[in-house]
Each structure stands twice: as structure tokens, then as C-alpha cells.
Amino acid sequence: MATFQLELVSPEKLLLSRQVEMVIVPAFEGEMGILPGHSPMIVALRGGTIRVRENGQETERLFVAGGFAEITPDRVTVLADEATPVADLSRAEAERRIAEAERAYTDAALDTPEKRDAAMAKLLAMRAMRDAAQAA
Amino acid sequence: MPSLKSLRSRINSVKSTRKITQAMKMVAAAKLRRAQAQAEAARPYAERMERMLASLGAAVAGSPDAPKLLVGTGADKVHLLVVVTADRGLAGPFNTNVGRFARNRIRELEAQGKTVKVLSVGRKGAAYLKREFASRFVGEITFAGKKRIGFEDAAEIAARITAMLDAGEFDVCALVYNRFKSVIAQVATEQRLIPAPLPEAAAATASGPVALYEYEPAEDEILAALLPQNLAIQVYRALLESAAGEQGSRMTAMDNATRNAGEMINKLTLNYNRTRQANITKELIEIISGAEAV
Numbered sequence: 001m002a003t004f005q006l007e008l009v010s011p012e013k014l015l016l017s018r019q020v021e022m023v024i025v026p027a028f029e030g031e032m033g034i035l036p037g038h039s040p041m042i043v044a045l046r047g048g049t050i051r052v053r054e055n056g057q058e059t060e061r062l063f064v065a066g067g068f069a070e071i072t073p074d075r076v077t078v079l080a081d082e083a084t085p086v087a088d089l090s091r092a093e094a095e096r097r098i099a100e101a102e103r104a105y106t107d108a109a110l111d112t113p114e115k116r117d118a119a120m121a122k123l124l125a126m127r128a129m130r131d132a133a134q135a136a
Numbered sequence: 137m138p139s140l141k142s143l144r145s146r147i148n149s150v151k152s153t154r155k156i157t158q159a160m161k162m163v164a165a166a167k168l169r170r171a172q173a174q175a176e177a178a179r180p181y182a183e184r185m186e187r188m189l190a191s192l193g194a195a196v197a198g199s200p201d202a203p204k205l206l207v208g209t210g211a212d213k214v215h216l217l218v219v220v221t222a223d224r225g226l227a228g229p230f231n232t233n234v235g236r237f238a239r240n241r242i243r244e245l246e247a248q249g250k251t252v253k254v255l256s257v258g259r260k261g262a263a264y265l266k267r268e269f270a271s272r273f274v275g276e277i278t279f280a281g282k283k284r285i286g287f288e289d290a291a292e293i294a295a296r297i298t299a300m301l302d303a304g305e306f307d308v309c310a311l312v313y314n315r316f317k318s319v320i321a322q323v324a325t326e327q328r329l330i331p332a333p334l335p336e337a338a339a340a341t342a343s344g345p346v347a348l349y350e351y352e353p354a355e356d357e358i359l360a361a362l363l364p365q366n367l368a369i370q371v372y373r374a375l376l377e378s379a380a381g382e383q384g385s386r387m388t389a390m391d392n393a394t395r396n397a398g399e400m401i402n403k404l405t406l407n408y409n410r411t412r413q414a415n416i417t418k419e420l421i422e423i424i425s426g427a428e429a430v
Contacts, residue, residue, distance in 0.1 A: 013177040
């Protein structure tokens with residue numbers, strides 16, 4: 001089957017760079033499956049799981065807390081704010097960060113709408129992290 | 137002529153200094169390797185970010201409501217300099233280099249009638265610049281006691297810069313830091329952050345057939361999310377380069393110090409032996425001339 005180059009980078013390192021058949025990313029407006037030859041796009045990501053398919057099987061599941069993806073017909077580059085393999089996620093850690101994000105959201109309640117939205121996005125990302133940890 | 141005892145104690149003290157500088161050199165070498173690896177690891181993200189920003193920026197730059205982080209406030213009156221130095225000294229000319237560069241830059245800007253504000257990162261630079269420019273300081277950040285600089289630290293600094301921009305506290309923002317050219321050469325550089333310098337030439341050549349991206353959500357929304365992230369990564373990169381440069385500079389400085397201490401020990405030992413010999417000769421002469429007199 002046709003493949004394309006997938007690159008997953010976080011600010012601290014290059015996490016993944018190889019040929020894959022399909023990748024599913026948690027795009028801002030819903031999950032998005034990308035196959036080779038996709039038309040060029042730049043999408044923002046929300047917190048969720050990136051799933052990679054190779055040889056007809058799902059081989060990698062990584063949680064990202066947000067970021068961007070650049071899609072061209074023969075390459076997908078994901079710039080993740082923070083990326084962890086789903087297997088390494090811990091439920092307790094996620095709960096702790098949800099609590100943290102909830103507090104930040106309450107603090108931001110009286111702030112500008114942009115700040116509130118940012119805090120909300122963070123909270124949702126952390127909830128997605130817990131769900132991903134639970135599913136793993 | 138110094139006494140034998142004082143020479144001996146000087147030799148000992150120089151020897152223990154040499155031990156310390158040698159140990160510091162080893163530590164710096166180990167830390168340098170780690171810092172370089174970290175800087176290396178951050179590069180792919182920064183490169184891809186730049187590419188994405190180039191295509192986005194080209195699409196949005198012309199519009200009048202382009203975000204402030206990209207185009208600045210339009211004015212050019214108040215400059216914010218973010219000066220990145222080390223938290224520790226004993227690193228050769230590392231800190232003074234940035235300090236001097238920043239000082240010249242501040243003077244130059246003020247001579248042009250601009251207002252300058254300084255945000256210092258790292259204890260040493262703060263101490264250096266405060267002597268002269270204490271009134272321009274708007275903040276100090278240090279990582280003293282931190283083992284390793286993480287992306288969150290850079291993101292925090294970026295958030296602070298963004299907050300100041302939103303509050304209209306400055307028009308132009310630039311980073312001043314030591315660029316890591318090689319282990320023995322660090323160059324004090326100024327890098328503009330706001331308005332964001334778009335890789336214009338690259339964008340212009342690439343924008344032909346490639347710039348046909350679709351965006352989800354719309355360009356301006358992505359850009360609004362991408363720019364703070366870009367700011368953070370720029371700061372992060374500067375912090376890492378500066379950290380690597382610091383260790384490199386310390387390594388060279390300590391290497392020189394160790395060598396100088398060695399030379400000094402040789403000189404002192406020679407002196408010591410000579411003095412000892414002179415003493416023996418003197419005693420012999422005294423004995424012989426005493427015996428002859430009898």
C-alpha cells in the first residue's frame with residue numbers, strides 16, 4: 001500500500017519519522033484520517049490521540065496535548081506541544097493535571113475571553129489525556 | 137627572597153586551585169555534551185515551525201488586522217531587550233560579552249531617542265547591567281538551582297513577553313544572547329522577536345506553487361495559536377544555545393586556568409629548589425669558613 005512520511009516533533013525532540021500508511025490526528029474540528037496524496041493543509045490540533053497505521057495495523061498511539069499539523073501529499077508533519085505514547089500515560093497524573101487545569105480555568109473566568117478559551121482548551125486536553133489513559 | 141616555608145605553602149595552594157579548575161573543566165565538558173544534545177534535539181521543531189510560519193505569514197501579512205505578535209504595534213518607540221546570560225560566573229568572557237553587547241545596544245537606542253526596557257534572564261547579566269541601567273529593568277528571571285532548562289521555562293518567558301505586548305508596554309522586542317558558534321566561539325547576537333521576522337526570501341520563492349494550503353480553522357486563528365508557540369520556541373532555542381555556550385566557554389576558561397596553574401607551579405618549584413640549594417650552600421660556606429678559622 002502507498003505510504004507517506006510522517007514526522008512527529010515536540011519542542012524537546014523528534015519523536016517519530018518514518019513511512020506510514022495512514023495517520024489519524026485529533027484536528028481542531030474533529031478527528032481526521034490522512035492517507036497518502038492528501039491535499040495540502042495546515043490544521044490546528046486539540047488534545048487527543050494520534051493513531052498511526054502501518055501494514056494494515058494500528059502500530060502507534062500517542063497522546064498530544066495540542067499542536068499543529070502540516071499536510072502535503074507526501075508528508076505529514078505534526079508539531080505537538082507535548083507528546084507521550086498512550087501506554088506511558090498515567091491516570092493519576094492526568095487527574096492531577098485536570099485539577100490543575102480546572103483551577104486555572106476558574107482563575108481565568110474573569111479574564112479576557114482569549115485567556116478563558118486557552119484555559120478551557122487546556123482543560124479539555126487534560127480530560128482527553130485521562131480518557132486516553134483509561135482506554136489504554 | 138621568600139622563605140622556603142612560604143614558597144611551599146604557595147605551591148600547595150596553587151596545586152589545590154589547579155585541582156579545582158581541572159574538576160570544573162571536566163564537569164563543564166560533560167554538561168556541554170548534554171547541552172549540545174538538547175539544543176540539537178530542539179532543532180527539528182524549530183525548523184518545521186519556521187516553514188509553517190513562512191507559508192502562513194505570507195498569507196496573512198498583508199491584511200490590516202494581522203496579529204500584533206507578527207507585525208508589532210506599528211510604532212518604533214519602546215524597545216524591550218531580553219538579555220540572556222548565565223547564572224554562574226567563572227565562564228571566561230561569556231557573561232561580559234553579552235553584557236557589553238547589550239550595553240552598547242541600549243546606549244545606541246537611547247541615543248536615537250527610543251525608550252529601552254530590559255528583561256534579564258540569568259543572574260550574571262542582571263548584575264552587570266544593573267550597575268548602569270537599573271531604571272530600565274522591568275524584570276529578572278533566573279534558573280539558578282534548576283538542573284535543566286525545559287520548554288515550559290521558555291514558554292513562561294514568552295507568556296510574559298506576550299502579556300507585556302498586550303498591555304502595550306513596548307513596540308519592538310529583541311533577544312540578546314550568546315549564539316553558540318562552536319565550543320570555543322560564542323558570538324553575542326541580537327535577534328528580533330516582535331515584529332516577527334518572516335523568512336521573506338524563502339517565503340517568496342516557495343510561495344509560487346506550494347502556498348495553496350487549506351487551513352482549518354481559518355488562517356488568522358491558526359496564526360493566533362502558532363505565533364505564541366513560535367515565540368516560545370525562539371526563546372527556548374536561545375536559552376539552549378546560551379546554556380551550551382556557557383559550558384563551552386567555561387570549559388575553555390578552566391582549561392586555560394589549569395594550564396596557567398601548571399606553569400605557575402613549575403616556576404614556583406624552580407624557585408623553591410633554588411632557594412633550598414642556596415641555603416645549603418650558605419650553610420656549607422659557614423661551616424668551612426668556621427673550620428678554616430680554627
